[in-house]
Amino acid sequence: MRGRIKGIFKSFLTVLLVLITLPLIAQDHSKVIVDADMGQLNDDAVALFMLIQSDTVDVMGVTIVSGNSWMEAETAYALKQLELIDRADIPVYQGAAIPLMGNRKPWLDAEERLWGNVEYLGAYGKERPESYLELSEEPYGGYPETKPEEQHAVDFIVETVKENPHEITLFVLGPATNVALAIRKNPEIVPLVKEVIYMGGAYDVPGNTTPAAEFNWWFDPEAVYITLRAPFKKQTIVPLDISEEVYYTKDHYNRIANGPETPIVQMFRDQHGPWFKNNPDAKSYVWDALTAAIFLKPDIATDLEERYVDMDVNYGPNYGRSMGYDERRRRDFSNPKDYPAGTEKAQILMDIDREMFWDFYIDLMTRPIK
Numbered sequence: 630m631r632g633r634i635k636g637i638f639k640s641f642l643t644v645l646l647v648l649i650t651l652p653l654i655a656q657d658h659s660k661v662i663v664d665a666d667m668g669q670l671n672d673d674a675v676a677l678f679m680l681i682q683s684d685t686v687d688v689m690g691v692t693i694v695s696g697n698s699w700m701e702a703e704t705a706y707a708l709k710q711l712e713l714i715d716r717a718d719i720p721v722y723q724g725a726a727i728p729l730m731g732n733r734k735p736w737l738d739a740e741e742r743l744w745g746n747v748e749y750l751g752a753y754g755k756e757r758p759e760s761y762l763e764l765s766e767e768p769y770g771g772y773p774e775t776k777p778e779e780q781h782a783v784d785f786i787v788e789t790v791k792e793n794p795h796e797i798t799l800f801v802l803g804p805a806t807n808v809a810l811a812i813r814k815n816p817e818i819v820p821l822v823k824e825v826i827y828m829g830g831a832y833d834v835p836g837n838t839t840p841a842a843e844f845n846w847w848f849d850p851e852a853v854y855i856t857l858r859a860p861f862k863k864q865t866i867v868p869l870d871i872s873e874e875v876y877y878t879k880d881h882y883n884r885i886a887n888g889p890e891t892p893i894v895q896m897f898r899d900q901h902g903p904w905f906k907n908n909p910d911a912k913s914y915v916w917d918a919l920t921a922a923i924f925l926k927p928d929i930a931t932d933l934e935e936r937y938v939d940m941d942v943n944y945g946p947n948y949g950r951s952m953g954y955d956e957r958r959r960r961d962f963s964n965p966k967d968y969p970a971g972t973e974k975a976q977i978l979m980d981i982d983r984e985m986f987w988d989f990y991i992d993l994m995t996r997p998i999k
Contacts, residue, residue: 658687660796666696666803667703669769670900672917673802679921682993690720692782696803699752700726704761708773714892717775724782725806728849744946749838786811794821801827802917809852824863828917830951831869842949843869850949854940864975867919876912879905888995932980937968
């Protein structure tokens with residue numbers, strides 16, 4: 630009898646321990662909002678897949694902003710890709726269709742004549758669709774059956790941050806318009822955000838849209854000016870300095886394409902396979918994927934520099950230039966006179982462990998769908 634009682638007591642303690650630790654396990658899950666100018670298996674999509682495939686992240690929603698394409702096309706891509714990986718439970722919210730200062734497309738020709746060639750136009754090089762169900766070309770896999778949420782992306786960001794204080798990480802993977810509008814509309818959310826992670830900017834290298842500016846931040850410099858100067862607890866930036874030093878090649882593609890039969894692997898085969906078949910020596914950058922990688926596996930980041938950061942919003946050849954002030958340039962962070970008033974600190978990613986990154990990237994892309 631004593632042994633039986635002892636066994637029952639031991640079982641009770643085991644159950645009690647599980648009940649106590651379950652809330653702690655749940656707390657280990659990071660809550661994120663992915664704010665993106667979504668494409669079809671582009672860097673935004675891969676970053677989203679990486680976060681979804683992780684065992685430690687809850688993607689609260691995807692908010693869409695015009696950038697690479699117009700918001701309507703990006704909405705279709707986001708919805709359809711979530712359907713294809715059986716994650717249509719993740720809501721998609723439409724946000725800002727144009728930058729804070731309006732659509733610059735009508736005068737881009739004048740900008741080029743005055744300040745030089747613009748290398749990449751994103752949405753400005755395309756016709757804006759009437760809706761996410763009326764694109765010039767049907768999305769990969771067909772038009773989505775799910776619909777975007779009725780709530781605006783800006784209101785979703787505000788509401789979610791308030792409901793989850795100090796828990797939400799914002800991934801700003803395109804122009805920062807939605808986030809800038811959210812903190813201007815409801816500035817009280819700024820201290821409640823856990824972290825903001827950007828893909829954008831070019832600090833010690835030239836831009837990729839103009840010599841001065843990287844595309845995401847060139848598209849809406851005023852939005853970036855607002856977000857960078859907001860006193861968030863933590864801001865991390867993945868600029869061109871590192872993102873255009875990491876190359877996706879046929880060898881990496883092969884490791885994914887030879888993986889198990891999953892919807893993500895099939896997307897790689899269908900969309901990247903023909904590209905590498907036509908040009909086995911082709912290579913490209915992975916940009917936004919680096920944001921997800923260093924968030925999920927911080928050891929991948931081997932060089933993070935702390936700088937005071939700012940954005941040039943003077944309309945001219947430097948429009949959209951990202952600026953970073955560090956202590957190496959005879960500046961003292963303890964002396965407010967040594968950096969522009971109103972600027973905030975950020976961690977800027979300058980280098981990564983490439984082998985660790987690619988192993989992690991490929992592992993996430995070839996895992997069974999959660």
